[in-house]
Amino acid sequence: QAEVDEFESCGPLDGAARGQLWGSAKEGKTDTTALELLLSVPCKMNENKPGASQNLACVFCRKNDDCPNKYGEKKTNEKWNLTVHYYCLLMSSGIWQRGKEEEGVYGFLIEDIRKEVNRASKLKCCICKKTGASIGCVAPRCKRSYHFPCGLQRECIFQFTGNFASFCWNHRPVQIITSNNYRDSLPCTICLEYIEPIPTYSILRSPCCKNAWFHRDCLQVQAINAGVFFFRCTICNNSDIFQKEMLRMGIHIPEKDASWELEENAYQELLQHYEHCDVRRCRCKEGRDYNAPDSKWEIKRCQCCGSSGTHLACSSLRSWEQNWECLECRGILYNSEDFQKAKKHTLPNTNNVGITDCLLEESSPKLPRQSPGAQHKDLLRQGSKFRRDISTIIMELGFQIKKKAKRLWINKANIWNSALDGFRNQNFNPSYTIEVAYVNENDNFGREHPGSKQEFLSLLMQHLENSPIFEGSLSKNLSLNSQALKENLYYEAGKILAISLVHGGPSPGFFSKTLFNCLVYGPENTQPILDDVSDFDVAQMIIRVNTATTVADLNSIVNECYNYLELIGCLRLITSISDKYMLAKDILVYHVIKRVQAPFESFLAGLKTLGVLEKIQTYPEAFYSIFCHKPENLSAEILSDLFTVRTLSNVQSLGFWNSYLQAVEDGKSAVTMEDILIFATGCNSIPPAGFKPTPSIECLHMDFPVGNKCNNCLALPITNTYQEFQENMDFAIKNTLRLEKEESTHYIGH
Secondary structure (H helix, E strand, C coil): HHHHHHCCCCCCCCCHHHHHHHHHHCCCCCCHHHHHHHHHHCCCCCCCCHHHHHCCCCCCCCCCCCHHHCCEEEEECCCCCEEHHHHHHHHHCCCCCCCCCCCCCCCCCCCHHHHHHHHHHEEEEECCCCCCCCEEECCCCCCCCCCCCHHCCCCCCCCCCCCCCCCCCCCCCCCCCCCCCCCCCCEECCCCEEEECCCCCCEEEEECCCCEEEEEHHHHHHHHHHHHHHHCCCCCCCCHHHHHEEEEEEECCCCCCCCCCCCCCCCHCCCCECCCCCCCCCCCCCCCCCCCCCCCCCCECCCCCCCCCCCCCCHHHCCCCCCCCCCCHHHHHCCCCCCCCCCCCCCCCCCCCCCHHCCCCCCCCCCCCCCCCCCHHHCCCCCCCCCCHHHHHHHHHHHHCCCEEEEEEHHHHHHHHHHHHHHHHHEEEEEEEEEEECCCCCCCCCEEEEEHHHHHHHHHHHHHHHHEEECCCCCCEEEECCHHCCCCCCHHHHHHHHHHCCCCCCCCEEEEEEHHHHHHHHHHHCCCCCCHHCCCCHHHHHHHHHHCHHHHCCCCCCHHHHHHHHCCCCCCCCCCCCCCCCCHHHHHHHHHCCHHHHHHHHHHHHHHHHHHHHHHHHCCHHHHHHHHHCCCCCCCCCHHCCCCCCCCCCHHCCCCCCHHHHHHHHHCCCCCCHHHHHHHHCCCHHHHHHHHCEEEEEECCCCCCCEECCCCCCCCCCCCCCCHHHHHHHHHHHHHHHHHHHHHHHHHHH
């Protein structure tokens, strides 16, 4: 009865099969003979019950789970009452694919499957201790056998290529990295969840992009959806090296088209003309879908993609012949200098050397087949691209930085000009690692001192904020400075800002919302406000226009400012008091946007360096927080968490350190939290991407603290009392920053 129950777990038996099993048991036949007898009897119970096959168990693993992503497609041969999981069949050690695809089950002949089941019935699974373990580890002298689901549970690796080898948990292939320089968690580049960058069974690293890490489950789902033609590295799009490594590590890559290519009518919308206005503020009263040919309300499609549109009037286009690009295409054009010369890459086919050739380098007795189970697209789309953490985005931009270093010789007293000289050097490449060496022009010996890159970028950003190319008090817009335009300083400012962000510099924090919206949505889709006007006379003019109560008052203002309005092209005939709103708007738009069109375009071109502008336009919400808002105020808790203890330190001094931070926060010290951070790192705020290396503290037997800005290390003095500790800290920090400030203002004074 136990034998019959075990066989019935693989599917219901008809009367003949049950009788023959009972007869074999009575005659003393072995389990193997009984199993052969079972498989030789065709089953007729399920001929008229197609749904019954879903409840049958696999003859290899004896599970009735139908999970294509894990076990492959589940298929039943109704004639022989035979149900198998594709992966269980494919990975079995003693079977080969001798038939054509339509013969037997996936090309495996029924008699071969019967023999393999017979062989497996003599082998016990080393994991679940049940018979039927058809898969064995290929490592020499390893005798472990197991079912496919048991192997997955025990983290075995199955290679879906070559001879379809299987490795147990002790002999499975591993990824080896020479050194682990990743101190912090990194995001899985598919689901964006943070993971520890340590190669394990569940965590894999890309072989072509050393900073790209993945969950194994995420990779498997993507491979099943993308297929062999579209499965590639998510960072660099490499397919050959990437697929070879993933196959080695047990990722199944089916030979099929991508799931999105197989959707019915997937590209039907490409046959339709796009007629919809997509600008941020559509001015058409008839709605965004209104299209009136040969008028200002005619819809113009993007000249690059054709899948976005705008009314001519909504984007200030004078005629239909004018070129117009949507926001996404504009970002591509601005960030690709060789966009017009880019070559189109064809998809791999049977005539090209691709991954298929790599798979068939060695003739295989088995051919992989697609697994058409349910496609989990939602897993690939987790994490909206418009809501991402700014530190993660900047970290991704930082992947462009090469190990090759470029040294910049910087004079602190003239940091702007010395930085310009370095960045304008023909050998400077923004993707090289930046090294800073401080020099003093008054030093006759020409000595140089190693400098902190983050301190240099912080000082550079402070100079940029107060430079004449920006105007305004707190929230700044671009100014119109003819000398700066002549010297191409607007381009250099955008370039420096982009380089600073990618190389770990501080947040700008001084952009107005209007200037930021111009960067993201374009000047034609941005409406400035009165606070954007820094010129007192122009601001008063706009206020007078807005507060006029009669047509006579409004005409009086127009006559008074006639020459200026005529010069800027805002002179209009006043017929009613409501005309004041359009007049005020015209003046505002001219002064804030149109007046600085040339500086803006130059600044925009510089900001495209290292792909920063494209990222800003793709993730505006994330970048808004660092462009238009200053970083949060530092507190004792923030600094205490920021600095790690470098070595085994003096416990009393560490206690003094925490008390000192609290005293500074409470205003009981002569220095501020920002002073402490500047003294130790050279920065007055925490950069969006964090500090590299991580700030640390150590306690040394000396009278005063020492800040090593190159290593972000703060050495604390060891004192007998807290009062002595605070006095020494205050004295050293206050006077060091004062001397540095005097050195920088000395140049300005001369």
